[in-house]
Amino acid sequence: MTVPVSSPLTNFAAYTPPNSTQTRIGHLDLESQKITPLSHQSGTPLTNLYEVISAGKNAQFIPTSRFESPLELSSVTLLPPISGRDVLAVGKNYVEHAKEFNSSGFDSSDKVDQPTHPVIFTKRATSIVACHSEIFPHTGWTKTLDYEGEIGVILGKGGFGIPEGEALDYVWGFTIINDVTARERQRDHKQFFLGKSADTFCPMGPIAVPITSLPDCQSLRITTSVNNELRQDSNLSELIFSIPTLVSTISSSQTIRPGDVIATGTPAGVGIGRAPPAYLKPGDVIQVSVSNLGTLTNRISTPGKRPPPILQQSPAPPKNFTQLTTLRNGKQAYIERHGDQTSSKVIVFVHGLGANTTFYHPLLSPALLKHNLILYDLEGHGQTPTTASSITRIPTYVDDLENLMSSLPLSPVPRISLVAHSFGCLIALTYASKHPLQNLILLGPVPVPLKPASAELILKRADRVRAEGMLPLAETIISGAVSQKTRTTNPLAVTLSRSILRGNDVEGYAKCCTAFARFTGEGINWDRLRVSSEKVVIAGDEDKSAPLSVTRKTAEKIEAKLVVLEEVGHWLVMEDLEGVERVVEGVFC
Template sequence: MSLRFINYKTAQFPAGRIGLVNANGSKVTPLNYPTGRPAMDLKVLIRDWDMISTTLQPGQPELDIDTVEILAPVTGRDVLCVGKNYAEHAREFQKSGYDSSDVNEQPDFPVIFTKRATSIVGTGIEIFPHPNVTSKLDYEGELAVIIGKAGINIQKADAWQYVWGATILNDVTARERQRDHKQFYIGKSLDTFCPMGPYAVHASQLDWKSMELQTRVNGEIRQKQSTNDLIFDIPTLIETCSRGITLQPGDVLATGTPAGVGIGRSPPTFLQSGDVIEVEITGLGTLKNKIGDSSAAPPACRPLLADVPPTGLADTALRSFPSGVHLHVEVSNPDAEKTIIFVHGLGGALTNYAPIVEAADLLSSYKVVLFDFEGHGLSPASGSSTTVEVYAASIGEVLDSVGSKRAVIVGHSLGGLIATTFAATNPDRVEKLVLLGPVKKFAPAGVEALTKRAQTVRDGGMIAVADTVANAGVSAKTNSSRALAKAIVRTSLLTTPAEGYAQACLAAAAADDPDYSQITAPTLIFAGDEDKTCPKPTVDFLRDAIKNAKVVQLADVGHWHQVEDHETVARELKAFL
């Protein structure tokens, strides 16, 4: 398998997901963790590499690489960089008049500086020339090493054990800022000044002693040298950068640039708007970027997001999982032998199930596990997009965290599709399956409606849809005479985080049916006679598609079964169990 990874953007994953590029570079296949959760951050994948590398799963769909936007492979952290690390470049730099860092031509110790994380962009993204900051714009093609595991005070002899792989980096530089400020950070860190990519390639795929770097400007070769000609080799650089400083998985260390930069030419030649810079390194592909229009406004800077759940509230029930999600989980009667776990629906929360948990007296015989899936209730969203498969993987993670191998799975609405998806891929973990108004793959009209609703919520918040969804989602009797039930539904919708709701709408819109034939657990389907979201054709389809499935009809009930008629649901659930 070719271990060339890219971070790429699609309509469903606007913040990016990780995929593998095929041998000829024409296709990308998304990667999933063994749980089914998409790999969305290369730093996390690298951190867990030893545990998960042999169990990563190919996802769907495989796409033509020309149809996706390739992002920088690693983002969110400042980049460690090395100056004057090729002898000929050290000589040209010292003679250029732009070197204020040292009186010596060649350094006695590695020259280390950083580039701001906000300067990182991917291949194909324009480099903004910042005309109000610099008129001396230059390129520096570099081999960048990616650190694979944490370490401090690493010895040269052990350094290669800490290398995960490599990528290409263009250390774009404002030369007069580099010169005037003595240290390099200011001249190196302007927004868009760190193009990186296109691939991150695992070390096992690379011949470190036979890699040639070539930089071209508008097709003209400017730099060409073996990356084996470093003054300070990679083990020395890792030893130096880790002295008293802990290197982290996913850290990027740019190893320096060879001779041939613009200030080394006679006369010096600086980059101009429209120039195209290509940096190619053996085994790593070609990083290609164009200098943007100097008359344009600076591009919007992508914010750096902290690696913590986005909540300011203390929540002792918030659990962190290996996949990177943080879920609010509540467990009652934890010593019981049997487990029942509840999965709420779109715009729902774990509290939706409180009436039937009590009415069915479940605590007398079950470990009761309730959780808010990500972006709902008290569980923060883990990214900018998600999928039904991701939600389903959370069931397994939550069960593992409470020490339960098998459970009765109860799912409402979208939670029903999440439950069937989990049951189809993990039949041995499902003792029984209970579906309340479950949904299946949506028809085109449903996909369009969900997509529009997601945008409405993002534009106007939950208040923009809460009343419409609540009114349509319950029965005529609930609208007219079950005021408390109606209030519970409306409150559940209003208190759902808007972005989490929007992401769930899009996840539902993009979902496929699982292989229902793989579900082996006895299944009970609740059907409201006024349920527009789960109408009779959907109920009939699921009853026929799932072995051992039976249906309970609920009179005068819309889509919120457990709230509109909790007594009947509780009675039938208890009998089924």
């Protein structure tokens, strides 16, 4: 049945869906409290408000699915409608508030009731939080916590030196802001920035609405209540400096950009304007309502809590960026889900040095696809990015795997099974030393640790790939990595293996070489591995990277069953798919 949709869908809300880490944009129905996920006309889902803004004020978006019901607001994680940039803010922009602030003793910026020019400052992007997020009281830093309900203007075009008569053309739409303030910090530092930029001091939302959907946008009514007591009640038409004046003033010396937000100022009725002053305290609930924009609701948290961590974004650009999942540790990874995702049998595949998820694709048989299968690319491999400053070691790869499992919609995180190849076996063994597994299958596990001479060769390989790139190195590796039989009778396996190697990011491969060469085995608990889950080691009898003597020793150390494939080298899945498939299905099916 087709779900009926009201039009237009312009109450834009940012959120993450249930059991997901992907940011999405939807239409929030303020009455039903339900979100309709939105997409471009092409069908591509909207992921942030910047996409909406870039499409223009009159852009039309469609429901992501015509056959699925809207999401209950309570089932998603609501986000600020827009974030990532400092907010441009305006002080003392309502006549009565300018008077109450000037007489409060906290105004160190001026001695007159009404400013002659707009008072412009900024609030840090790191202070922005969503509707229903808690406001951290910073009790060791301020004792004069105050609210300021404001209407936020979102710009839709960039420009410089914009005439006041044209300024409204640069406005995309509106949202609600609570300009939370530490009054004594504002007074003592004789400026607004520090007292207004603490973490969680800029609640925003719940929605953003384009100006084209607000018939009387310059007369929006704003009210603020604290614990259901009305404190502020005014109208946008009462601004001292109008929105066109603000846009023109700010752009007179600096370029404005699409997505910039201007907090237009607060009306009278703030805490310091009361007698005696009424400062916010833990447990207080602040509600800022604006006509046609809904209500921004936030609670002051208890002092013992800490504000949510602000994920640091590196200025170094990621390499080979694609559609990725953001992990709990802030990194991003390329993940594939296959099979029955409701199955309790969760099998995670860890590839080796120079490989990617493609290595395991031939192994995904109909029998295996009855289980919940997870494939992912290691940092700097395949489609998972790395950065110039990122240091990779076996513990960091293990940490990525742990964060991957906690980032996926698996609750609780199950006792998984691991299938690992080559270098990936080091990750699997270390992970299994910390987390009990159901099953463990190792394909051509490499030595732990490498002999000094071998480690030196691997480090030289890292230098070589940085100097020459992957193409010549791939030829060298393939010539020694597959068996004689594979080279002469299975050109498809050779070609696929070579293609996987050639597609590697140089830095990702080089870093992995370094991690391999420097791994001493620290973190692997052989005693614990011996008493853990069912274990199988698969070896190729012509494997030069993981000689049979090495794989046999590994199997003995963890008390695993050893299966030897004849006339097979190191790329076992490509060289003897039937042999590997038979063993894997024997364990899982």
